Structure formats: C-alpha cells, structure tokens
Amino acid sequence: MLIAGATLAVASHTQWLPFWVDFAAAALLVWRAIASIRPGALPPRWLLILLTFSGAIGVFFSYRTIMGRDPGVTLLVLLLFLKLLETRARRDVFVVAFLVYFVALANFFYSQSIPIAGLMLLTVFVTTTALVGFSAPLRPVVDDLKTAGRMLAQAGPVMLLLFFLFPRVQGPLWGMPQDAYSGVTGLSETMSPGSISALSLSDAIAFRVKFETEPPPRALLYWRGPVLSDFDGLAWRVGLPQLRRNMSVEAAGTPVDYEVTLEPHNRNWMFALEMPARIPPTARLTSEYLVISLTPIRSRVRYEMRSFPQFQAPSGGGPEDLAIALRLPRGVNPRSLALASEWRESLADNSAIVRRAIEFFRGSRFEYTLQPPALGRNSVDEFLFDTKQGFCEHFASSFVFLMRAAGVPARVVTGYQGGDTNPVDGYMVVRQADAHAWAEVWLAGNGWKRVDPTAAAVPVRVELGITAAAPAGATLPLLMRTNLNWLKGLRNNWEALTNQWNQWVLGYNPDRQREMLSWLGVPQPSWQTMTVMLFWSVAGVLLLTALWLLRGIRREDTAQRAWLRFCDKLAREGLARERAEGPLDYANRVARALPARENAVRAIASLYVDQRYGPGPDTRSIDRLRHLVREFAP
Amino acid sequence: MKLDRVLQYSQAYNFFQWVFGKHAPEPGVVFLSQRRVYILPTRHGLTFGLAVILMLIGSINYNLSLGYVLTFLLAGLGIVSILHTFRNLAHLYVGAGRVAPVFAGDAAQFELVFENKSDFDRHSLDLACRGARVSCDVPGRHHRSVMLPAKTEKRGWLQLERVTVDTRFPLGLMRAWSYVQPDMRALVYPRPDSAPLPPTHSDAETGDAVSAGPGADDFAGLRPYHASDSPRHIAWKASARSELLLTKLFAGRAASELWFDWDRLPAGMHTEARLSRLARWVILAEERGLRYGLKLPGVEVPLGEGFPHRERCLKELALYRG
Numbered sequence: 001m002l003i004a005g006a007t008l009a010v011a012s013h014t015q016w017l018p019f020w021v022d023f024a025a026a027a028l029l030v031w032r033a034i035a036s037i038r039p040g041a042l043p044p045r046w047l048l049i050l051l052t053f054s055g056a057i058g059v060f061f062s063y064r065t066i067m068g069r070d071p072g073v074t075l076l077v078l079l080l081f082l083k084l085l086e087t088r089a090r091r092d093v094f095v096v097a098f099l100v101y102f103v104a105l106a107n108f109f110y111s112q113s114i115p116i117a118g119l120m121l122l123t124v125f126v127t128t129t130a131l132v133g134f135s136a137p138l139r140p141v142v143d144d145l146k147t148a149g150r151m152l153a154q155a156g157p158v159m160l161l162l163f164f165l166f167p168r169v170q171g172p173l174w175g176m177p178q179d180a181y182s183g184v185t186g187l188s189e190t191m192s193p194g195s196i197s198a199l200s201l202s203d204a205i206a207f208r209v210k211f212e213t214e215p216p217p218r219a220l221l222y223w224r225g226p227v228l229s230d231f232d233g234l235a236w237r238v239g240l241p242q243l244r245r246n247m248s249v250e251a252a253g254t255p256v257d258y259e260v261t262l263e264p265h266n267r268n269w270m271f272a273l274e275m276p277a278r279i280p281p282t283a284r285l286t287s288e289y290l291v292i293s294l295t296p297i298r299s300r301v302r303y304e305m306r307s308f309p310q311f312q313a314p315s316g317g318g319p320e321d322l323a324i325a326l327r328l329p330r331g332v333n334p335r336s337l338a339l340a341s342e343w344r345e346s347l348a349d350n351s352a353i354v355r356r357a358i359e360f361f362r363g364s365r366f367e368y369t370l371q372p373p374a375l376g377r378n379s380v381d382e383f384l385f386d387t388k389q390g391f392c393e394h395f396a397s398s399f400v401f402l403m404r405a406a407g408v409p410a411r412v413v414t415g416y417q418g419g420d421t422n423p424v425d426g427y428m429v430v431r432q433a434d435a436h437a438w439a440e441v442w443l444a445g446n447g448w449k450r451v452d453p454t455a456a457a458v459p460v461r462v463e464l465g466i467t468a469a470a471p472a473g474a475t476l477p478l479l480m481r482t483n484l485n486w487l488k489g490l491r492n493n494w495e496a497l498t499n500q501w502n503q504w505v506l507g508y509n510p511d512r513q514r515e516m517l518s519w520l521g522v523p524q525p526s527w528q529t530m531t532v533m534l535f536w537s538v539a540g541v542l543l544l545t546a547l548w549l550l551r552g553i554r555r556e557d558t559a560q561r562a563w564l565r566f567c568d569k570l571a572r573e574g575l576a577r578e579r580a581e582g583p584l585d586y587a588n589r590v591a592r593a594l595p596a597r598e599n600a601v602r603a604i605a606s607l608y609v610d611q612r613y614g615p616g617p618d619t620r621s622i623d624r625l626r627h628l629v630r631e632f633a634p
Numbered sequence: 635m636k637l638d639r640v641l642q643y644s645q646a647y648n649f650f651q652w653v654f655g656k657h658a659p660e661p662g663v664v665f666l667s668q669r670r671v672y673i674l675p676t677r678h679g680l681t682f683g684l685a686v687i688l689m690l691i692g693s694i695n696y697n698l699s700l701g702y703v704l705t706f707l708l709a710g711l712g713i714v715s716i717l718h719t720f721r722n723l724a725h726l727y728v729g730a731g732r733v734a735p736v737f738a739g740d741a742a743q744f745e746l747v748f749e750n751k752s753d754f755d756r757h758s759l760d761l762a763c764r765g766a767r768v769s770c771d772v773p774g775r776h777h778r779s780v781m782l783p784a785k786t787e788k789r790g791w792l793q794l795e796r797v798t799v800d801t802r803f804p805l806g807l808m809r810a811w812s813y814v815q816p817d818m819r820a821l822v823y824p825r826p827d828s829a830p831l832p833p834t835h836s837d838a839e840t841g842d843a844v845s846a847g848p849g850a851d852d853f854a855g856l857r858p859y860h861a862s863d864s865p866r867h868i869a870w871k872a873s874a875r876s877e878l879l880l881t882k883l884f885a886g887r888a889a890s891e892l893w894f895d896w897d898r899l900p901a902g903m904h905t906e907a908r909l910s911r912l913a914r915w916v917i918l919a920e921e922r923g924l925r926y927g928l929k930l931p932g933v934e935v936p937l938g939e940g941f942p943h944r945e946r947c948l949k950e951l952a953l954y955r956g
Binding site for chain 1: 678681682685688689692693694696697698699700701702703704705706707708709710711713714715717718721724757758771802803804805806
C-alpha cells in the first residue's frame with residue numbers, strides 16, 4: 001500500500017526529473033517489489049548508505065548544485081525510494097508516509113492542474129490507507145480503505161474552512177532559489193525571425209479575459225506587450241523602459257472594461273488591450289504605453305483594466321524618443337534602403353509613405369507560413385524581394401525597417417492578437433499561439449499609430465485568427481485546427497472548468513480572501529478576527545463530526561435501556577425491583593400487584609429476557625419492546 | 635459546588651486523581667467513561683505536526699494554492715484522527731474473566747473480557763501490564779476475551795496489577811489510553827521440584843501405599859488433561875473426538891494410598907523446599923491415580939483422589955503460612 005502511495009506521488013514527477021533518476025526510481029521500486037515477495041532481498045545497510053551518497057553525487061552532477069528547488073525535489077524522490085527499501089520498524093513506515101506527503105507537495109511546484117490535484121488526492125488516500133492498515137494489521141484492506149475514505153471525508157470540511165479562513169500571507173517569505181521559475185513560456189525581450197512562429201506552436205494559455213462591457217471586434221483585439229525599438233540587423237530588442245507619469249491617451253468611442261487573469265511568465269509586463277486608459281494600482285505605464293508590474297509575474301494575477309480600442313497616443317514622442325525610433329544598423333539591406341529613399345523622394349509626407357508601404361505589402365503576394373526559409377545577413381532584403389515567405393515577425397520587422405529608412409519614426413510592438421471566447425463560461429482565452437508582432441509609426445499631430453503589415457498582406461490573420469491564415473498542412477497545435485469540432489467542444493468545457501479552478505482554488509490570495517470575507521459581512525477583517533472566526537468555525541465543524549462519530553456509542557444496549565425505563569415507571573408506583581430479583585420473578589410480583597396490567601408486564605418481561613439472554617438481538621422485537629414500554633402506564 | 639462538578643468532568647481533575655488518588659482494584663465490570671480516557675499525540679503525531687507546519691511554510695513561500703489544500707487536508711486528517719482514536723477506546727466495558735491456577739514461574743493467564751455495546755468496531759486495543767502486551771479487536775455489539783499473561787514468582791495469590799489499555803488506531807498519530815485494575819487474582823502453586831515419589835512401604839501407621847497387585851494397569855476412565863500429567867497417559871484418540879485433551883486413568887493404581895506428611899520430610903529442609911516437594915508428590919500421585927492425603931502443620935487434607943482433590947491439596951500448599 002505504501003509502495004503504491006509512493007509510486008503515485010512520484011508518477012507525475014517523472015516528467016521533470018533527470019532521466020537517470022527515473023530509471024533509478026524504477027529500479028529501486030522493482031527491488032522493493034521483489035523484496036516484498038522474498039523478504040531476504042532487502043539490501044544491507046552499507047549498500048543503502050552507498051546508494052544514498054551516489055544518488056547525492058548524481059544529483060550534483062545533473063544540476064551542478066545540490067541546493068535549490070529541483071535538486072531538492074530530486075533528492076527527496078531518491079530518499080523516498082531508498083527509505084522504502086529500508087522499512088523495517090514502525091518508525092520507518094511513518095518516515096516513508098511523511099516523505100510521500102512532501103513529494104506530493106513538491107508536485108505543485110511544477111503543476112497545479114486538476115489532474116495533478118486528483119492524483120495527489122489519490123496519493124494521500126492510499127498513504128492514509130497504508131497508515132490505517134499498519135495500525136490495524138488484522139483487517140482486510142477493504143476496511144482500511146473505508147476508514148481512510150471516511151476520515152478524509154471528515155477532514156474535508158476542516159480543510160475547506162482552513163483554506164478559506166486561514167489568514168493568508170503573500171509569499172515569498174524569503175529569497176527564492178534561482179531556478180524557482182524556470183520553464184515558463186511567453187514573449188521575451190527580443191524578437192528574431194522564428195521566435196514568434198515558435199510560440200505559435202504552443203497551445204498554452206497566455207491569459208484569460210472577462211469583458212465587463214461589449215468586447216470589441218476581433219480585428220481590434222491587439223493585446224499590447226513589449227515594444228521593441230533596437231534593431232541590429234537580425235533581432236529586435238526592447239529599449240530601456242522609462243516610467244512616465246504624464247502619459248495621455250486621447251480617446252474616441254466607448255471604453256472597454258475587462259478583467260485579465262494572466263498566467264505567470266516571469267517578466268514584468270502585463271498585457272492590456274490597446275490603448276490602456278486606466279491601469280491597476282500595482283502597475284505603472286512606460287513611455288511606450290506598456291503596462292508593467294513592479295515585480296515579475298511569478299504567479300497567476302488578476303487585474304482590472306479599461307482601454308479605448310479607438311485612440312490616439314500622443315505621448316512618448318519627444319525628440320530623443322523619435323531619435324531612437326529612427327536608428328538603423330549600417331551597411332545592411334541595400335535594396336530596402338533604396339526602395340525607402342525612392343518613397344521618401346517621391347511622396348509628400350509621412351502618412352503618404354505609410355500608405356504607400358501598406359500598399360506595397362498588400363500587393364506583393366507575400367506568403368504567410370510557419371516555416372519560413374532561413375534568412376541571411378540582409379534579412380529584410382531577402383524577405384521582401386526574394387523569399388516572400390514569412391510570419392508576422394518578418395512583416396513587422398521589415399515594415400519598421402522600411403519606415404525608418406524612409407525617415408518615419410517607427411517601432412515594433414509584440415503582443416497577442418485575437419482570442420477565442422469560450423462559450424461555456426464566457427471568458428476569452430488568449431493563447432501563446434495568438435502571439436503577434438505589429439508596427440507603430442509616429443505621425444506628427446496624430447501620435448503613435450498602429451500599422452499591422454501582416455494584416456495588410458494576409459488580412460485573414462487578423463479577421464479570423466491564425467487558424468484560418470496558416471496554409472493547410474501547417475503544423476498548428478492539434479486543437480487549434482478547425483475541423484475537430486467535438487474536440488473543441490470538449491476542450492471548451494475542460495478549459496472553463498480549469499478557469500473556475502484557477503479563479504477560485506489557485507487564485508485564492510489575500511485579496512480574494514478579503515473580498516470573500518466582506519461579502520460574508522466582515523468588511524475589514526484583521527488577522528485576529530480571522531483567527532477567531534477560523535477557531536470557532538473549525539470547533540463547530542469538529543463538534544458536528546464528533547457527534548456524528550459518537551452517534552453509535554452506547555452505555556447499555558437498547559433492550560436494557562427500555563427495561564430500565566420500565567423499572568423506573570414501576571418504581572414510581574412503589575413497585576421497585578429488588579436488587580437480586582430476576583426479570584421474570586419481578587414480572588410475576590408486579591402482575592400480582594397490578595392484575596389489570598398483567599399482559600403488558602409479562603410481554604415486556606419475556607421480550608426483555610429473550611433479547612438479553614437469547615441467542616442474538618433482533619431489531620423487530622426490540623422495537624416492540626420499546627413500544628410496549630413507552631405505552632406502559634402502571 | 636458548580637465548580638466542583640465542572641472539575642469532576644475535566645481531564646485535569648482526572649489526571650490529578652490518577653496521580654494522587656488511590657489505585658484500589660475495581661470490582662465488577664469497569665466502564666471506560668470519557669473521563670478516564672486520556673489522549674495525547676504520539677512521537678509520530680508530533681513529527682506529523684512538524685511536517686504539516688513545514689509544508690505550510692513551503693506553501694506560503696511558493697504561493698502554492700494546492701499546497702495549502704494539501705497541508706490543510708493533512709491538518710484536518712490529524713485533527714479528525716483525535717476523534718477517531720478517542721472513539722476507539724471510550725465507552726468500552728472491561729470485565730474480569732477467569733484465571734486458572736499456575737505453578738510459580740509459569741505465566742498466569744488473566745482473562746479480561748472487553749464488551750463493545752456500541753454499533754461500531756473497535757480495533758487494535760493493546761493491553762499492557764508489567765511488560766506483557768497483547769492486542770485485540772472488538773467488533774460492534776460483541777465481546778472478546780483476551781488472555782493477559784503475567785509472570786509469577788511467589789506462591790499464593792497474585793493480584794492483577796494496573797492494566798494500561800491503549801490504542802493508536804486509526805493513524806498511529808494519537809494514542810488514547812486508560813487504566814483499569816479489575817479485581818482479579820490468580821492462585822500460584824508452589825513450584826514442584828524434581829523428586830520421585832517416596833517408595834511405597836507398608837508402614838501401617840502412615841499407610842503410605844497399598845498395592846493392588848499386578849492388575850495395576852487396568853483402564854478405568856478419562857479425565858481432563860492438566861499440565862502435570864505424563865504425556866504417555868494422554869488418550870490421543872479420545873482427545874481427537876472431544877474438545878479437551880484427555881488423560882487416561884488406571885484403576886489398578888487407585889488402590890495405593892499415600893500420606894504426604896510435612897513432618898516426615900528431612901528436618902533440615904526449608905519451608906519452600908518442603909512445599910515444592912509436597913507439590914511434586916501430589917502431582918505425581920494424582921498422575922498415577924493413587925489415593926493420597928496431605929498433612930501440614932495445622933492443616934490436614936484427608937485421603938482422596940481426582941482433580942478437585944489435587945486442586946485442594948495444591949491450594950493448601952500455595953496458601954500455607956508457616
């Protein structure tokens with residue numbers, strides 16, 4: 001049982017552990033299984049010590065350290081299986097059980113999804129059963145399972161109360177190991193050809209949006225992320241972010257209010273619909289109209305936003321800003337430079353150049369593909385004039401290059417475009433596959449203006465999403481393909497469930513706790529109030545559990561109780577039973593004293609004698625006895 | 635007065651009574667009311683608590699919502715296990731059963747009867763008394779008897795000492811225990827030595843032995859086996875048919891008569907040695923189906939035979955005060 005528990009706890013770890021640890025764990029497990037059939041096969045102590053040390057050394061070589069989260073978890077797993085090989089005494093059983101609990105907890109470092117939660121619940125159930133079986137070795141396992149299940153069910157209410165009422169502290173309490181947040185996907189500070197198309201293969205959710213007002217049409221769903229303004233000929237990078245207080249947005253049309261639940265991505269930026277007008281209190285706005293959080297987003301956060309899809313952005317256009325937006329690498333892409341200077345000379349103003357460039361993209365028969373051919377040093381030239389195959393980063397990059405070459409201040413904006421509304425719960429889901437790059441140009445008098453060259457070249461990308469835009473046969477994530485409708489329905493349901501899980505279980509933080517308590521009528525709960533509430537509610541639940549548990553506890557059996565009640569009734573009439581008088585003798589005496597009640601008295605006495613001294617209790621007779629005693633009046 | 639009553643029902647009062655109160659044996663059936671069931675975490679329970687606290691700190695530090703769930707689930711499990719462990723022991727009845735006489739040096743088997751009048755089963759009740767440990771389960775609305783062995787050293791009455799009944803069911807994190815001291819005593823016979831029966835000589839005055847002649851091995855009947863019977867006399871076939879182990883009796887020997895006299899033993903013999911010798915003779919004489927009597931200073935058991943006679947002689951020897 002314990003072995004099963006340990007295996008369950010480690011099962012999902014195998015995805016994250018180094019492969020040799022998986023093998024070692026499997027080998028130790030097999031060894032343990034053999035040992036449970038042939039007790040002599042357990043290893044001697046020196047071998048265990050040797051194995052422990054070699055495990056530690058192996059961990060050191062895998063991670064180059066034994067400190068930190070991942071090496072710690074690996075060591076824990078190895079330790080668990082080695083301990084399993086050493087379970088001899090009572091103490092060892094408990095050590096293994098507690099190690100299993102720790103390993104189960106460690107699972108949540110990597111994933112807190114519903115399946116993992118279910119798996120861990122099963123783990124706790126099995127381990128608890130093992131503990132029960134250990135303290136009552138004579139019982140069949142089915143009974144142990146029942147007891148463990150019953151105990152877990154009774155622990156449930158206590159768990160819920162503690163979960164919702166335990167005063168929450170926002171972690172971390174101390175510095176986290178460096179590797180605590182590795183392995184999260186998302187946009188980064190650089191964009192090179194291929195970086196966004198790599199993201200578009202991922203089905204992972206970037207964030208979810210709940211619109212308070214009518215959502216804008218799909219073509220306006222530009223979720224603004226990092227703004228890139230440094231170009232070295234191949235890759236675009238973010239400039240130094242500058243916080244500005246006096247950023248302004250001139251809005252036209254109606255605002256959109258919405259709430260974003262952002263998945264952790266270990267960077268500071270928070271995605272918002274263009275252009276954000278009101279930002280959450282914990283965030284700031286940069287000179288590039290990027291909303292950034294003061295600390296990296298390392299756990300799922302929820303924030304409210306207001307944006308204007310129709311806007312003018314006149315801030316961030318100072319001379320030094322514009323100088324940055326005109327910088328170009330020297331000596332590359334001569335053909336593009338030539339084309340740009342031709343536009344510059346032939347056209348009157350900046351907006352005409354922009355219009356000309358859009359027409360250029362629209363008319364040049366570019367092909368939208370997830371697998372563009374590799375580009376050399378003159379990447380913009382090669383894309384624009386030779387290969388003509390690219391993804392959004394190619395379009396945005398070359399457009400901004402052309403603009404800068406023609407003297408129009410421009411920059412690349414990355415983020416997400418689009419989003420699918422889940423019909424089950426109404427949340428809009430934006431995935432990594434929706435990652436997009438577009439351009440912004442500065443037009444004097446208008447401010448920064450969004451231009452999406454991808455939309456010009458491949459309009460369907462923005463109007464219908466990436467699924468429609470990618471050519472048939474492209475390797476899109478399986479579930480993003482449109483023809484699997486039943487699968488989509490299944491996924492919508494599952495993701496709606498996951499979203500509720502995220503909102504209420506995983507996203508339950510100090511803020512949400514405060515919200516819930518004020519909804520319960522405690523407007524400004526201090527931790528003292530919460531502790532008192534917690535104490536009394538847990539005490540109440542425990543009292544109910546105790547009453548439930550002790551309902552079957554009895555001093556006397558039912559027949560005895562009924563008989564004593566009968567004797568009490570007679571004693572009040574002066575016919576108390578003598579100490580040494582048997583029930584039948586007593587009944588005879590009472591029957592003589594109360595001739596009118598003779599039948600009832602004799603019936604009660606004989607039923608009582610049958611139940612008390614007869615072969616076995618019988619509920620119908622007991623019920624009859626109780627009924628007779630209740631009706632009896634001397 | 636009210637305070638008095640409150641105190642009476644509190645565990646502190648109970649503890650106080652236990653430490654400073656008398657430990658008199660309790661006659662009759664002992665009821666383990668909630669006032670006499672104590673409960674404390676075991677060493678593993680404390681470790682479990684520590685583990686839960688560590689897990690809570692980890693969950694706070696890493697902001698693991700499911701970590702909180704797991705931690706609180708385990709905490710709830712620990713709290714609920716208090717109730718379960720308590721329930722497993724409280725409101726149980728402990729009654730005194732039988733205890734068979736033994737020879738000094740053997741273990742006396744005290745029979746304790748657990749009666750569970752509740753609807754649910756009780757598991758893994760451990761009894762401990764002076765180093766002896768036994769365990770039992772009592773299903774709901776049933777009773778179970780347990781044999782608690784106690785080492786014997788001296789002859790005479792052996793009073794059962796205070797018995798600790800404890801249980802760690804279901805998780806082993808908590809230990810509920812209670813003390814009972816049922817009024818039970820075992821009769822301990824003197825330990826027989828290894829001397830042979832005295833030679834049968836026809837001393838008329840002491841009437842040591844009257845042989846019935848060559849027909850001595852005629853089979854006369856069966857009686858229940860006891861530990862001192864020679865294995866050669868066990869009636870294996872008859873025993874297989876009955877539930878008891880049976881010993882064959884032989885008619886021819888019944889004719890012999892023996893008087894075991896304290897005063898005829900060597901003068902230098904110590905009291906206990908004399909009693910051991912006499913016990914040995916009683917056993918051997920009964921085994922061989924002789925008629926025998928016992929003379930102690932101030933006590934005389936007339937000639938007789940059979941199991942009750944043997945018991946009576948041994949009892950006199952056990953309780954002899956010189």
